Amino acid sequence: MKHRGKGIGCMWYPIGFTVAANPSAATVKVNEDGTATLLTGTVETGQGSLTVLGQIAAEELGISTEDVHVVSADTDATPMDTGAIASRTTYVTGNAIQLAAERAKNILFEVAAPMLGVRPDQLEARDRKIQVKGYPQSALPVGEVANHAQNGAGTPAIGSASYNPPTVAMDPETGQGKPFSTYVYATQIAEVEVDDETGEVQVIRIAAAHDCGTAINPMLVEGQVQGGISMGVGMALEEEMLFDDQGRQINPNLTNYIMPTSLDMPHIDVDIVENFDPTGPFGAKGVGEPTAVATSAAILNAVYDAVGVRVPNLPATSEKVLAAIKAKRNADPKRVSAS
Amino acid sequence: MDEKVKVADRGKTLEDLKQTDADLRLPSVVEPAHFPIETLAPEARQQTPAVGQRATRPDGRLHGLGQTKYIDDITFPNMLHAKIKRAGIAAALIKSIDTSEAEKMPGVMAVLTGNEIPVNSFGPSYQDQPVLAYERVFHAGDGVAAVAALTEQIAVEALDKIKVEYEPIEAVFDPMLAMQEDAPKVHPPHDNVYATKAIKKGDVEKGFAEADKIFEGRFSTQMIEHVPLEPHASIAEWDGNGRVTLWSSLGRITLGRADISRTLNMPINKIRIVGTVVGGNFGGKNEITTEPVLALLSKKTGRPVKMIYSREEEFIASTTRHPFIMDYKTGVMNDGRIVARKVRLVLDGGAYCSWSETTLGKACILSAGPYNIDNLHVEAFCTYTNKTMAGAMRGFGAPQVCFAYESHMDDIAHDLGIDPLEIRMLNAFEEGSLSPTGQVLQSVVVKESLQTAAERFGWKEFSK
Missing domain, CATH: 3.30.365.10 (Aldehyde oxidase/xanthine dehydrogenase, molybdopterin binding domain)
Structure with a gap:
């Protein structure tokens, strides 16, 4: 007989390294037509981080994502970066990029101010224009200003900056300190179906509500959540590296190391919890790793709700779930079916 | 139609053949389809303001067309292919490595062993990992020699000709055994336990004394591989x-x-x-x-x-996700409030430290969950074993401890007869809450995430 159950996994997760410095540097160059080139030492590892970083530079310069070309990952050409680790790219590299773009923008403001007859601090960059705050009719295309900056004033609009999250060392005895600048929070709720004759667990759906501060690109946040959940499903139910008694792996291949395929994936509803972190670029924090944290907890709690058995050692393979159901039946023979 | 038949009848000219050939060929990079753009809104990535847009990736088209160049697709003139011989034994002293037969093979251009590497060690916290094992093998996946050959196949065949003489030594695979005094040392003279962390907040024993009920549980997790589609x-x-x-x-x-x-x-x-x-x-x-x-x-x-x-x-x-053994003891009041928690974590780090120190630290800090607990004591250990090394993996220990603290939470809720959502709402961090390390937390939305997910899921309405 099949039983349905629901379970919650709730979590928190930090952004960046534990206390240790993990700086990023960035350079933003505004071209003479108002497009821009961003130099970053981070690596695109498939998550879409370069798109997000381009959006951050674009936002600061008042231009579109398409207007920013991102050059990344060449130690000869790009500034140092601690890299694609610790869910830090949007927050740490993003902060460096925002600062670099601001410096380039300030050069544009210096050049545009006399052209518009105002002070530089009266200007803003929006919709591909440098315009007077509160009086957008007085504006110049960003390309015209950038061209004048480079070829007229002789001050090309290039900005460089770095950022490192502020932390306070932890006491070695008590662990008291400020190891991270900020954290994100999330809840995932799973519905499962458990077959009490085979122990098989099917994850039906997961509702995932994730905080990432401002979602710079909601589509990429959703992609991260879906990917993280796939890893969580594998951790909960299937994946396990096994060793023989001589310490040699016995399933180092994708035939015998079972991981979720698209057919094992539940229906996923992603909600981005509205939030704004004043220390992040445009309020953003991060989302990469946290998406894989709460899934296995939610699934195993749903199994508990469905059939009343707790599997305390992952992965909860069908064999383990069935053994737990049988043990429960033997301990409580009057109850025909579990839960 | 008739015209074409006539052409065919006449026999094809060179121009016809060229045209047929061109018709059959696909362009190497397909041009974007041309839609009447003036009738459509600009794409998200063309719009301002940029932040908040569902902008597509600039590399998306080539990914979609399967034409992105990964290293497997990159080739250089005269490029050679390398392969590494793996030890296949978990703990041993290397008595000798004989590469002479491999070097004689046609197509083998070079062989390399650990003694030729200027500084044969690396690692982010401790430099305890050899690039190629030379004197000692620490786990079965250690590389002991490398071959560069004209083709990958020749390199693979050459590995078989390399003779390595091992003297097996005692190994340890279980992290709990590895922590014992008399366990074989993975990296002598160093102890197997190479990192410990602790967090102390409030008075945990006093907290337990005040609690209405105390719950205990042991949870464990497995070793997991990252399985990227593209290998290293x-x-x-x-x-x-x-x-x-x-x-x-x-x-x-x-x-x-x-x-x-x-x-x-x-x-x-x-x-x-x-x-x-x-x-x-x-x-x-x-x-x-x-x-x-x-x-x-x-x-x-x-x-x-x-x-x-x-x-x-x-x-x-390559590195893996740490197996954890996690002991939880929690004191709660009858209304569900958590007043004290003690956590003990043992991480199986495998043969090398890699990112274990970081994983241990993050797991320690996160192990109590996103909940206000005034009295907390966490102690955590990481130990060497003669297995594949564990390192950085999405979550750095957080998925392991989350599985434990959330399983434990539901056990508590079930026993007290409190709804799992309610008990979490009761204990969750709020803006300004103090973290286990005494940090004042900002932009905290634990409760909002609980409510949002519960609403989307239909938590209250759900029936089995």
Whole structure:
């Protein structure tokens, strides 16, 4: 007989390294037509981080994502970066990029101010224009200003900056300190179906509500959540590296190391919890790793709700779930079916 | 129609053949389809303001067309292919390595062993990992020799001709056994437990004394592989000017360059790393693997050298997710409020430290969950075993402890007869809550995330 159950996994997760410095540097160059080139030492590892970083530079310069070309990952050409680790790219590299773009923008403001007859601090960059705050009719295309900056004033609009999250060392005895600048929070709720004759667990759906501060690109946040959940499903139910008694792996291949395929994936509803972190670029924090944290907890709690058995050692393979159901039946023979 | 038949009847001219050929060929990069753009809104990536847009990726088209160039797709003139011989024994002293038969094979251009590596060790916290094992084997996936050959197949065959003589030594695979005094030492003279962390907040014993009920549980998790679609891959080219360029699937090129500089004992400015498009990282590509080996093989041969891990190597020779053993003891009041918690974590770090210290630290800090607990004591240990090393993996210990604290939470809720959602709402962090390390938390939305997910899921309405 099949039983349905629901379970919650709730979590928190930090952004960046534990206390240790993990700086990023960035350079933003505004071209003479108002497009821009961003130099970053981070690596695109498939998550879409370069798109997000381009959006951050674009936002600061008042231009579109398409207007920013991102050059990344060449130690000869790009500034140092601690890299694609610790869910830090949007927050740490993003902060460096925002600062670099601001410096380039300030050069544009210096050049545009006399052209518009105002002070530089009266200007803003929006919709591909440098315009007077509160009086957008007085504006110049960003390309015209950038061209004048480079070829007229002789001050090309290039900005460089770095950022490192502020932390306070932890006491070695008590662990008291400020190891991270900020954290994100999330809840995932799973519905499962458990077959009490085979122990098989099917994850039906997961509702995932994730905080990432401002979602710079909601589509990429959703992609991260879906990917993280796939890893969580594998951790909960299937994946396990096994060793023989001589310490040699016995399933180092994708035939015998079972991981979720698209057919094992539940229906996923992603909600981005509205939030704004004043220390992040445009309020953003991060989302990469946290998406894989709460899934296995939610699934195993749903199994508990469905059939009343707790599997305390992952992965909860069908064999383990069935053994737990049988043990429960033997301990409580009057109850025909579990839960 | 008639016209075409006539053409066919006449027999094809050269021009016809050229046209037919052109019709059959697909362009190597398909041009974007031309829609009447003036009738459509601009794409998200063309709009301002940029933040908040569902902008598509600039590399999306080539990904979609399957035409993105990964290292497997990159080739250089005269490029060689490398392979690494794996120990296949978990703990041993290496008595001798004989590469002479392999070197005689036609097509084998160079062989490399650990003694030829200027500084044969690396690692982000402790430099306890040999690039190629030379005196001692620490786990079965250790590399003991590398071959560069004209083809990958020749390199694979050459590995069989390399004779390594091992003297087996006592190994330890269970982290709890490894922690015992008399356990065989993985890295003598060092203890197997190489990292410990603790968090103390409030008075945990006083908290337990005040609690209405105390719950205990032990939870454990398994070793997991990252399984990126693209395995670890690199190409090295040592040029005549004495600079080495590495095209690599590394996720952290700045650190990678420093590690390569250290192992090759050469200045950083003589090393260039180009991070290629990476086919999945998940934490597994945060450290160098074969890069120094390929650089030295390229130096020996004067030719570019490529190596891509086989899927088996990806399992046995790259980092993994730490198995955890987690003991939880929690004191609660009858209304569900948590007043004290004690946590003990044991991490199986495998043969090398890698990112274990960081994983241990994060797991320690996060292990109490996103809940206000005034009295907390966490102690955590990481130990060597003669198994594949654990390292960075998406979540750095958080998925393991989350599984434990959330399973434990539901056990408590069930026993007290409190709804799992309610007990979490009761204990959750709020804006300004103090973290286990005494940090004032900001932009906290635990309760909002609980409510949002519960609403989306239909938590209250759900019936089995």
